[in-house]
Amino acid sequence: MEIKIALAGNPNSGKTTLFNNLTGSRQRVGNWPGVTVEKKEGSLKGRNDVTIQDLPGIYSLSPYSLEEVVSRNYLVNEKPDAILNIVDGTNIERNLYLTTQLLELGIPVVVAVNMIDLVERNGDKIDLDKLSKELDCPVIAISALKGKGTKEAAQKAIEVAGSHQVAAIPSIYDKMVLSALSNIESVLGSQIDTSMARWYSVKVFERDERIDEILKLSADQTSKIEPIIKKVEEVMDDDAESIITSQRYDFIGKIVSHAVKKKGSKHELSI
Ligand code: GDP
Ligand code: K
Numbered sequence: 001m002e003i004k005i006a007l008a009g010n011p012n013s014g015k016t017t018l019f020n021n022l023t024g025s026r027q028r029v030g031n032w033p034g035v036t037v038e039k040k041e042g043s044l045k046g047r048n049d050v051t052i053q054d055l056p057g058i059y060s061l062s063p064y065s066l067e068e069v070v071s072r073n074y075l076v077n078e079k080p081d082a083i084l085n086i087v088d089g090t091n092i093e094r095n096l097y098l099t100t101q102l103l104e105l106g107i108p109v110v111v112a113v114n115m116i117d118l119v120e121r122n123g124d125k126i127d128l129d130k131l132s133k134e135l136d137c138p139v140i141a142i143s144a145l146k147g148k149g150t151k152e153a154a155q156k157a158i159e160v161a162g163s164h165q166v167a168a169i170p171s172i173y174d175k176m177v178l179s180a181l182s183n184i185e186s187v188l189g190s191q192i193d194t195s196m197a198r199w200y201s202v203k204v205f206e207r208d209e210r211i212d213e214i215l216k217l218s219a220d221q222t223s224k225i226e227p228i229i230k231k232v233e234e235v236m237d238d239d240a241e242s243i244i245t246s247q248r249y250d251f252i253g254k255i256v257s258h259a260v261k262k263k264g265s266k267h268e269l270s271i
């Protein structure tokens with residue numbers, strides 16, 4: 001059986017370098033259907049049964065750019081067996097924002113912390129075990145440029161793909177938001193796949209317009225969901241989308257302060 005691994009990460013995180021390292025010259029290049037965003041896939045060296053799907057470089061899975069929409073449609077609709085999330089280790093706070101979204105998709109994720117050669121050269125330290133515990137997914141240090149750790153990262157992605165486990169969801173949100181999300185999940189009910197409940201409830205909470213098109217909520221559902229969102233907005237005095245964004249950043253700030261030590265300072269500054 002074919003194993004599909006999606007390669008996802010921010011622009012300039014080293015995606016192309018990693019993709020070339022993993023696939024060699026065994027690549028097919030085209031466009032995503034209907035749009036002029038480049039689509040590249042290739043098979044893993046030595047494994048004809050493993051396809052690596054390169055996704056456009058993105059900072060987020062919001063619906064604001066073509067690249068984001070292409071990536072999220074692929075992840076949500078095609079459901080790859082695993083996501084290999086490449087993260088620039090020299091700019092970890094910013095890169096982990098996308099990671100927090102990928103972890104909610106119900107697809108097993110492996111985080112590859114790239115540019116580890118630069119991280120080491122700078123004298124910075126990343127505690128991979130801590131990062132892995134707090135993200136609740138495997139984390140592997142790599143240098144795509146030097147070909148270090150890349151095989152292990154791909155192997156780990158194959159491993160989690162084979163295990164068919166539902167991706168763990170780290171504790172990003174506070175109690176009030178969590179309770180709103182779980183109430184929204186109840187209203188959505190069996191309409192959504194259990195493994196994707198968190199993804200959809202967050203998107204509904206954020207009032208993501210494209211999710212509306214997909215779920216086609218009934219008037220009854222909308223009348224139940226809107227007060228759930230409004231109540232949180234009133235208490236937190238912020239709009240729902242900003243509430244989610246700022247809780248993601250708080251979560252990342254906390255992780256980074258625990259797991260990343262920049263040379264010459266005891267703690268990494270949070271963002
Ligand atoms: P993409 O935009 O995510 O596809 O990133 P690229 O693969 O084009 O890489 C961006 C830049 O980072 C290029 O100049 C790469 O040579 C460099 N790069 C990628 N991986 C590494 C790495 O592990 N270490 C170092 N030092 N540079 C890297
Ligand atoms: K680039």
Ligand code: MG
Nearest residue numbers: 015016017057
């Ligand atoms: Mg690239």
